[in-house]
Every structure is written in C-alpha cells, then in structure tokens.
Amino acid sequence: MTARTPATQPIRPYGDRKDDGRIQLSFTLPVSASGRAKEAALRLCEQIGLQNVAVSTMEPAGDGFSFFVVYASTAQTVDFAAIVVPEVTTPAWSFKEVNAIIRHHVGRKIVVVGACTGSDAHTVGIDAILNMKGYAGDKGLEAYPWVAAFNLGAQVDNAALLVRARELAADAILVSQIVTQRDVHRENAQRMIQLARRQGLRDVQLILGGPRIDHKLARELGYDAGFGPGTRPSQVIGYIVQAMLAARGILPAEALESALAHAH
Numbered sequence: 001m002t003a004r005t006p007a008t009q010p011i012r013p014y015g016d017r018k019d020d021g022r023i024q025l026s027f028t029l030p031v032s033a034s035g036r037a038k039e040a041a042l043r044l045c046e047q048i049g050l051q052n053v054a055v056s057t058m059e060p061a062g063d064g065f066s067f068f069v070v071y072a073s074t075a076q077t078v079d080f081a082a083i084v085v086p087e088v089t090t091p092a093w094s095f096k097e098v099n100a101i102i103r104h105h106v107g108r109k110i111v112v113v114g115a116c117t118g119s120d121a122h123t124v125g126i127d128a129i130l131n132m133k134g135y136a137g138d139k140g141l142e143a144y145p146w147v148a149a150f151n152l153g154a155q156v157d158n159a160a161l162l163v164r165a166r167e168l169a170a171d172a173i174l175v176s177q178i179v180t181q182r183d184v185h186r187e188n189a190q191r192m193i194q195l196a197r198r199q200g201l202r203d204v205q206l207i208l209g210g211p212r213i214d215h216k217l218a219r220e221l222g223y224d225a226g227f228g229p230g231t232r233p234s235q236v237i238g239y240i241v242q243a244m245l246a247a248r249g250i251l252p253a254e255a256l257e258s259a260l261a262h263a264h
C-alpha cells in the first residue's frame, strides 16, 4: 500500500497571466528623488530576491525622502493548503432578524460599550460600528432597538472604559485601535486585557477592531474576536449575539427559527 501524501496547493501572485508571480510594492527611501535613488530602489528589490524589477513611480516625499512604486516578479510560492488561521464567523442575519433573536432569546437589550483607547484619536472606525448612521449602508448599533450602544469616543483610558462597562453591565466591550506606529496598538490592546484580567472581569466579550487588526492577532492578544478593515456593524452584533447564544447552548439556525416563529 502506498502512503498518501497530503494534497498541496502552491500558489503564486497573478499579474498579467496565471503564475507569472508579478507583484506591486511601495516604499520610501531616506534620500531625495534622483537617478541614483531610483537605482537604489531597484537594487533593494533585487536584493530582496525579486526579478524583472520595474520602478514605475518615483516621487519626492518631503525634504530628503522619495516614494517608490515598483512592479516585480517573485519565483516563490506558498502552500495554500497548509494554511490554517482562526477566522471570525458571523451569521448572515438581517437587522430585523437580529432584533427578533435578541428579543426572543435574551429578553432584554444587549449592552455594548466601545471606545478608541489610549492615545489614539481616530474615532471614525468606532463611530462606523456604533453610531446610528453606521457604515456602507449598514445601520450602526445605536439604530438597533434591542441594543443599548454607548460610544465613549476617543483617547479613552483603558481603566475608564472598564469602569463604564461595569457601571452599564456591558455584554460586550469594543476596543478600537487605529494608530499602529511602533506597535502601539498591540501594547495598548494587551494592557487592556491584562487590566481586565486583574480586575476579574468575566462574562463580557472583549472585541478588538481596526485597520491592522484581524481575528488571529486579536486572539493572540487575549480578545474574543478581532475585526479589520471594511467591518460592518451587522457583522459585529451578529458575532456578539451568536456568542451569547452559544454560551446558552443555542445554535444560530435554531435561534433564528424559534425567534421568527414567535415574531408572527
């Protein structure tokens, strides 16, 4: 009997035609734009191991800096079949369905408290999730009659967010981290978890979001879930409700069926 080798799925970037390995990258060099700067960009890419390098854009970027966009090819492949990452799953419930499920299975408003924490002043992301108007045509959590959403705004101290969450008996705490310079998002997000653990916070879902956040990173940092660019409020509330029901042993499909049966 021959041993079965596991199936592999090597993939390579696709540019003009399949498997040509064409990629585009951009970077800044700490020298003014010039013929030498362009050659430096090209050589750097060759040293990285890229082939057929074409510097398509060189722009001055402030005094003594230049910005490049480069096209090049890579001979590398990655085995897609060997990749396993935690991905956040959210049920495809409509606005009406989520409200019906909360009403039927929870019987009270779900309390969600969120903020952009630490020194981070970028409120647009957390506003997109929590505020009435929402994001990309998807209503924000304030618009849900069965959700009590509290948006504490920007530059909120981790400790202050936890105090408010406790006062409001929050079911979920939403932490937004936009600035990622020097990994400040990781450090601040992690400090939040450490503080929550020290204070013995339980039965509250801790959810992290931002442009450089994904579920894998959030889980590594100790959060229940992580959401990245393009997140819609309905995904977030769907996740929260699903997790609350799972804790009560209710499956998403059952939840919807029984909630809709009682809605009529």
Ligand code: B12
Binding pocket: 114, 119, 120, 121, 122, 123, 124, 125, 126, 128, 129, 135, 174, 175, 176, 177, 178, 179, 180, 181, 207, 208, 209, 210, 211, 212, 227, 228, 229, 230, 231, 232, 236
């Ligand atoms: C608007 C803006 C500002 C405004 C913010 C105004 C405000 N009230 O928010 C102002 C002018 C104040 C500002 C200031 C600064 N900014 Co600014 N800013 C931006 C900009 C242009 C847009 C950000 C934005 O609004 N995105 C739109 C929202 C909808 O997207 P989002 O934040 O990703 O949110 C979505 C998801 O990530 C997710 N999400 C986000 N949070 C959460 C939370 C949870 C719980 C969940 C579930 C989901 C979730 O859902 C959202 C909807 O899908 C970005 C560049 C860019 N194009 O992104 C730079 C940018 C973020 N800023 C940057 C910088 C450097 C700064 C400053 C440091 C500049 C300076 N030197 O002073 C300061 C920092 C101030 C501070 N203390 O934080 C950098 C950050 C670089 C980095 N690597 O960290 C960026 C990327 C610009 C750049 N390319 O350099 N900024």
